[in-house]
Amino acid sequence: MELIVRKYGGTSLDSIDKIKDIALKTKNDIKSNKKIVLVVSAMGKSTDELLRKAELISKNPSNRELDLLMSSGEIISSSLMAIALEDIGVQSKSLTGFQAGIDTNSSFGHAEIQSINNTRIKEAINNNNTLVIAGFQGYNEDFEITTLGRGGSDTTAVAIAASIGASICEIYTDVKGIYTADPNIIENAKKLNFLPYEDMLELANYGAKMHPRAIELGMYYNIPLVIKSSFDNNSGTLICNYEDIKKLKNGGLILNEITENRNKVSGVTSEGNISKITIKNIPDKPGIAAKVFEPLSNEGINVDVIVQNLSTDDKTDLTFTVKNEELDQAMQIVNKKSIDIEFESILSGKGYGKISIIGSGIQNSPGYAAKFFNALSDSDINIQMITTSDIRITCLINDKDLDKALKKVHDVFGLYK
Amino acid sequence: MELIVRKYGGTSLDSIDKIKDIALKTKNDIKSNKKIVLVVSAMGKSTDELLRKAELISKNPSNRELDLLMSSGEIISSSLMAIALEDIGVQSKSLTGFQAGIDTNSSFGHAEIQSINNTRIKEAINNNNTLVIAGFQGYNEDFEITTLGRGGSDTTAVAIAASIGASICEIYTDVKGIYTADPNIIENAKKLNFLPYEDMLELANYGAKMHPRAIELGMYYNIPLVIKSSFDNNSGTLICNYEDIKKLKNGGLILNEITENRNKVSGVTSEGNISKITIKNIPDKPGIAAKVFEPLSNEGINVDVIVQNLSTDDKTDLTFTVKNEELDQAMQIVNKKSIDIEFESILSGKGYGKISIIGSGIQNSPGYAAKFFNALSDSDINIQMITTSDIRITCLINDKDLDKALKKVHDVFGLYK
Numbered sequence: 001m002e003l004i005v006r007k008y009g010g011t012s013l014d015s016i017d018k019i020k021d022i023a024l025k026t027k028n029d030i031k032s033n034k035k036i037v038l039v040v041s042a043m044g045k046s047t048d049e050l051l052r053k054a055e056l057i058s059k060n061p062s063n064r065e066l067d068l069l070m071s072s073g074e075i076i077s078s079s080l081m082a083i084a085l086e087d088i089g090v091q092s093k094s095l096t097g098f099q100a101g102i103d104t105n106s107s108f109g110h111a112e113i114q115s116i117n118n119t120r121i122k123e124a125i126n127n128n129n130t131l132v133i134a135g136f137q138g139y140n141e142d143f144e145i146t147t148l149g150r151g152g153s154d155t156t157a158v159a160i161a162a163s164i165g166a167s168i169c170e171i172y173t174d175v176k177g178i179y180t181a182d183p184n185i186i187e188n189a190k191k192l193n194f195l196p197y198e199d200m201l202e203l204a205n206y207g208a209k210m211h212p213r214a215i216e217l218g219m220y221y222n223i224p225l226v227i228k229s230s231f232d233n234n235s236g237t238l239i240c241n242y243e244d245i246k247k248l249k250n251g252g253l254i255l256n257e258i259t260e261n262r263n264k265v266s267g268v269t270s271e272g273n274i275s276k277i278t279i280k281n282i283p284d285k286p287g288i289a290a291k292v293f294e295p296l297s298n299e300g301i302n303v304d305v306i307v308q309n310l311s312t313d314d315k316t317d318l319t320f321t322v323k324n325e326e327l328d329q330a331m332q333i334v335n336k337k338s339i340d341i342e343f344e345s346i347l348s349g350k351g352y353g354k355i356s357i358i359g360s361g362i363q364n365s366p367g368y369a370a371k372f373f374n375a376l377s378d379s380d381i382n383i384q385m386i387t388t389s390d391i392r393i394t395c396l397i398n399d400k401d402l403d404k405a406l407k408k409v410h411d412v413f414g415l416y417k
Numbered sequence: 418m419e420l421i422v423r424k425y426g427g428t429s430l431d432s433i434d435k436i437k438d439i440a441l442k443t444k445n446d447i448k449s450n451k452k453i454v455l456v457v458s459a460m461g462k463s464t465d466e467l468l469r470k471a472e473l474i475s476k477n478p479s480n481r482e483l484d485l486l487m488s489s490g491e492i493i494s495s496s497l498m499a500i501a502l503e504d505i506g507v508q509s510k511s512l513t514g515f516q517a518g519i520d521t522n523s524s525f526g527h528a529e530i531q532s533i534n535n536t537r538i539k540e541a542i543n544n545n546n547t548l549v550i551a552g553f554q555g556y557n558e559d560f561e562i563t564t565l566g567r568g569g570s571d572t573t574a575v576a577i578a579a580s581i582g583a584s585i586c587e588i589y590t591d592v593k594g595i596y597t598a599d600p601n602i603i604e605n606a607k608k609l610n611f612l613p614y615e616d617m618l619e620l621a622n623y624g625a626k627m628h629p630r631a632i633e634l635g636m637y638y639n640i641p642l643v644i645k646s647s648f649d650n651n652s653g654t655l656i657c658n659y660e661d662i663k664k665l666k667n668g669g670l671i672l673n674e675i676t677e678n679r680n681k682v683s684g685v686t687s688e689g690n691i692s693k694i695t696i697k698n699i700p701d702k703p704g705i706a707a708k709v710f711e712p713l714s715n716e717g718i719n720v721d722v723i724v725q726n727l728s729t730d731d732k733t734d735l736t737f738t739v740k741n742e743e744l745d746q747a748m749q750i751v752n753k754k755s756i757d758i759e760f761e762s763i764l765s766g767k768g769y770g771k772i773s774i775i776g777s778g779i780q781n782s783p784g785y786a787a788k789f790f791n792a793l794s795d796s797d798i799n800i801q802m803i804t805t806s807d808i809r810i811t812c813l814i815n816d817k818d819l820d821k822a823l824k825k826v827h828d829v830f831g832l833y834k
Contacts, residue, residue: 016470016473016474019474020474050493053433053493053497054496054497054500056433057433057436057437057497057500057501057504058500058501058503058504059504060504061500061503061504062499062500062503064510065496065499065500065503065510065511066496066500068492068495068496068511068513069492069493069496069497069500071492072489072490072492072493073489075485075486075488075489076467076470076486076489078485079471079482079483079485079486080470080471080474080486082479082482083471083474083475083478083479083482083483083486084474084475086475086478086479086482087474087475087476087477087478093481093482094482094485096485096562098515098560099560099561120560143515143516143537144516145513
């Protein structure tokens with residue numbers, strides 16, 4: 001018995017007709033030896049509408065109540081989907097996150113899945129050809145309803161795929177797949193057919209639409225992921241481990257990509273609305289970074305690029321970036337006693353953006369970094385910060401230069417080919 | 418510590434402003450020794466909107482999925498209410514039916530409460546000044562979400578009041594209380610200040626707005642109920658046991674009602690859209706009625722007035738009424754083998770209505786029945802069937818005569834006084 005998990009996002013579910021279409025597609029794709037588990041987001045903008053109601057009532061609603069409120073959006077779409085499936089003769093059943101055994105911690109608004117008690121999911125799969133699970137939600141040890149925050153429904157889908165040993169997890173969305181750059185900005189951006197988890201993780205971290213936590217889970221449990229459009233039959237982008245991609249290539253699927261000398265850059269990403277915080281003259285000793293970033297993390301603030309300058313006189317400067325909308329909260333935290341360190345001053349500024357090139361192996365191959373920096377320099381773009389990982393090089397530049405930089409770098413690395 | 422349960426229906430919750438108003442009223446009414454538990458219905462017409470979505474998808478959605486779908490309506494209003502309370506500084510918390518421990522049977526769409534595991538409710542009451550519970554819903558032994566069907570939120574409220582030993586259960590709605598007759602039809606109908614459970618039960622059974630199951634629960638556990646308007650400060654109608662009403666009256670509250678010779682009719686009710694089914698020539702022996710009515714009850718069809726004619730030759734005719742919209746389903750059941758009895762033929766007809774006079778003691782007092790029948794006869798209205806209970810006399814007449822009959826009977830018994 002092959003099990004497939006398919007996740008549908010809000011834009012794929014924003015009308016009754018779309019729900020019916022997905023039900024029909026599901027019916028057509030079920031085979032005698034193949035069952036499909038659907039994971040659904042809330043319909044269209046319904047989560048925003050619920051949030052708007054809460055905001056009309058209170059400027060500061062508690063996360064516990066917000067989570068309970070928002071969880072209803074996915075419950076509505078999952079039961080409607082099960083009704084649509086049953087209506088065309090497909091045995092089905094919907095499960096809430098609680099019923100599906102999605103056990104999370106208690107971080108309301110951005111809970112993390114701790115385990116999946118899949119007894120009920122397995123029972124429902126045995127008794128039905130399909131199963132619909134409300135994404136984005138779970139419950140904590142006190143039976144409180146939690147939501148998983150950004151990328152929540154994708155994460156639900158991948159976690160369930162891992163838990164039940166699905167052969168693949170397909171993420172249906174409003175784009176045709178993963179591109180070498182944002183096709184809204186770069187006209188000649190190319191859809192990628194294959195991508196290793198690592199590259200996708202960096203692409204997701206650095207601007208692409210999917211949230212990295214879902215990709216991380218897929219990578220950890222080695223669940224092949226497919227990102228594809230709900231609105232056409234395009235094959236999308238397959239995300240799996242590097243060895244499997246090489247096998248696919250050697251199998252003749254994309255022969256023209258087999259070359260030792262291939263371009264190792266998978267894509268270019270950018271992200272705007274970034275703020276920079278610099279804490280000047282802090283003691284350069286072990287544990288300092290933790291003292292800064294733990295209080296921020298506890299409040300759910302995502303710290304992104306971190307750079308620590310060279311130390312002089314046992315003092316150092318620590319610079320990191322946060323999203324513009326989290327700057328005020330982050331500044332309050334670092335200014336307060338909650339960070340228990342001495343420092344001289346704190347500087348902050350808005351109006352930055354990140355541009356990254358992503359590709360497995362670019363760190364081990366000479367020339368990629370230099371080519372990247374030259375491309376920016378040729379366009380008179382000043383680099384504020386640089387960070388790198390094994391498969392990514394990121395530059396912090398002015399927000400207003402982002403699109404120009406993206407076009408130039410996409411061209412320079414020949415990604416339109 | 419005094420505990421009060423207040424239930425708010427959909428019309429009381431159909432806007433953000435109304436939710437805020439109820440939160441404010443709740444805040445004002447909390448005292449140091451008084452806590453308030455709110456039970457809420459879904460906002461305005463939101464349940465209808467969810468149902469409409471399901472109907473657009475399927476003509477015959479399963480009750481299991483519908484229940485899960487509809488339960489979200491009350492969850493939304495309960496969390497919004499908790500947010501509104503917290504926003505004005507009232508410690509609060511919302512609980513779903515599952516979280517509140519509302520354990521029901523598995524009759525999706527019209528589940529019955531089996532028990533309330535109130536551990537969590539009590540804990541929430543101890544930790545907060547108010548508590549908001551999603552009405553209309555519970556869960557069965559498989560942790561499936563159920564809804565309680567008609568009168569569901571009222572039933573939730575009364576059951577919780579009984580479970581936690583509340584001093585009173587207040588039902589806030591869009592009418593000022595219980596009237597001697599429907600004030601939309603009878604202009605000079607009078608609001609009743611007090612009413613024994615038994616009379617209210619009959620009024621509810623025979624046309625008044627509240628569902629009898631909630632009143633039955635209140636009567637069984639002796640929880641005083643108040644029906645009152647959300648939109649003014651009218652004192653509403655208190656429903657409690659007869660002894661307590663007599664005490665209130667002797668306490669001087671409504672002296673003019675203390676009289677041996679008082680009018681024992683509390684009110685007149687009517688209900689249209691009734692169909693009649695007659696099964697002709699069935700064997701007149703024990704167990705026959707059960708064989709007819711059990712299959713109907715199993716399918717959730719409410720049989721109302723039942724009349725069995727006098728027996729001739731060990732054969733008898735059995736006549737009963739159902740709602741118009743349930744006639745087709747009822748006819749299918751009685752025509753099928755599911756009733757295991759011999760009969761000659763089955764007749765059915767639509768277009769009937771019931772009119773009833775209600776009052777504790779009217780069966781023991783001469784003259785009420787005759788006065789009632791005469792009133793109808795004087796208006797040239799033909800009586801099709803008659804049934805009576807200790808505190809009620811009901812006539813089945815033509816639907817089109819209902820309003821005329823109601824006016825006449827209300828006048829004849831002087832209920833406008």
